[in-house]
Amino acid sequence: MSHLLSTAYRPRVALLAAPNMPLWAPSQLARATRAISPSEQQYVMRFRPADQKQARCIARHLVVQAADMLGYPGKFLALERDAHGRPFLAGTDLDLSISHTPGLTVCAISLGCRVGVDVELRRELQFEEIAPALSGPEKTRVQSGNLPWSLLSCWTVKEAVLKGDGRGFGPGLEAQDLFSPEPVLAGVRWHVSRHVFEHGATTYLCALATDVSDAVVVSRLGSIPH
């Protein structure tokens, strides 16, 4: 009983992933697009490549599933975007973050805390690929070999924190060190968990950032009916 009480009031996060390959037939994509809200249909249609449209449809279905897991009726929630493009679920106390990488889409919905998520195909990430997006302290960490995890993992953590914050890659980031187990951005300490999703022979690395230390995270790799 005491365990139930202590988890009932802790911040919770549903982290869902689904493969976004193989490519659906046009009729399947049309059906999946029709199943989402009109404003989201407009958003999805802005993406020209079919795989990007499909990934957006999958994300929107994951949003519904993740909200359901937290006890909210996902299909009745309105997904909107703030001035920075950060998605939110209007009229709820849920927070939301989405990420795509070739082969996988992830969605995190939280109750009682803010959330950011990033997923990447596991690969050997080269410093040069991301150097322009790194701050001075992050470059120093890479060059001195003082990283808490692999460079790719650190990158997912940085992206997850930035998406939790919601203002993207903006001014002021050049002094920040987000390659840290407990990164601080704009006075907020972020708490990071790292997740691995396997699909077929492919591995994906995912980072989840919350602005509380005690969130209960439930993660699941599933699929979307289409």
Ligand SMILES: CC(C)(COP(=O)(O)OP(=O)(O)OC[C@H]1O[C@@H](n2cnc3c(N)ncnc32)[C@H](O)[C@@H]1OP(=O)(O)O)[C@@H](O)C(=O)NCCC(=O)NCCS
């Ligand atoms: C938010 C941001 C950080 C994510 O971009 P990304 O890594 O390219 O893409 P991801 O697939 O991980 O994330 C895409 C999702 O981010 C979400 N998103 C968009 N703007 C956001 C913001 N300001 N805050 C949080 N999330 C945001 C969207 O939900 C989007 O998914 P959707 O189109 O299905 O709704 C992006 O807006 C940004 O600022 N990109 C800059 C990237 C950059 O400068 N990279 C340099 C590399 S060298």
